[in-house]
Amino acid sequence: MSIKFSEDHEWIQSQGDDLVVIGITDFAQEQLGDLVYVELPEVGDECSRGENISVIESVKAASDLVAPVSGTIIEVNSRLENEPELVTEDSMGDGWFIKVRLSSPEELDDLMDESSYNVFIEE
Numbered sequence: 028m029s030i031k032f033s034e035d036h037e038w039i040q041s042q043g044d045d046l047v048v049i050g051i052t053d054f055a056q057e058q059l060g061d062l063v064y065v066e067l068p069e070v071g072d073e074c075s076r077g078e079n080i081s082v083i084e085s086v087k088a089a090s091d092l093v094a095p096v097s098g099t100i101i102e103v104n105s106r107l108e109n110e111p112e113l114v115t116e117d118s119m120g121d122g123w124f125i126k127v128r129l130s131s132p133e134e135l136d137d138l139m140d141e142s143s144y145n146v147f148i149e150e
Contacts, residue, residue: 030119031138033095034147038119045132047096050123051083051114054148059085062111067103067124074100074127076134081124083114092124096134102126 031039036055040048056062066082074080074094081092104123106113114122129135139147 029140031095031135031140032144032147033093033138035093035095036148037092037095039095039135039138041135042126045098045129046101047098047127047129047135048123049092049095049125049127051092051118052144053118055090056114056118056122058087059083059090060087061085062114065107065111065114065124067105067107068100070100070103072100073130074098076131094127095138096127096129097131098127098129100125101128 029041032052033039036052038050038052042048062083062085064084068080075097076094078094079091080094083090083092103125107124116122
């Protein structure tokens with residue numbers, strides 16, 4: 028299960044075939060601070076790469092989850108609605124946001140691997 032990263036600080040973990048899990052990176056979570064609210068999209072919604080699909084509010088700022096890939100949302104982490112702190116506590120585990128069935132799996136090729144992402148956030 029490989030993990031890729033977007034320039035908008037999302038992580039994308041392949042779950043086989045055309046299914047991925049998406050969340051925000053530790054770096055993004057640290058920049059935002061403690062989360063107080065997460066607005067999730069609906070199961071069945073279509074998302075297009077580059078489109079805002081979720082609102083994330085923290086004590087410092089509001090931000091958007093930007094779709095790093097295109098597809099259909101097949102599951103949302105509804106725990107985040109009542110427990111947004113899960114993202115702070117475990118952004119790359121229990122703090123995942125959505126699961127997407129890819130419509131264009133080749134979009135994964137445009138994302139960064141972990142070492143490239145680490146260089147990106149240091150710049």
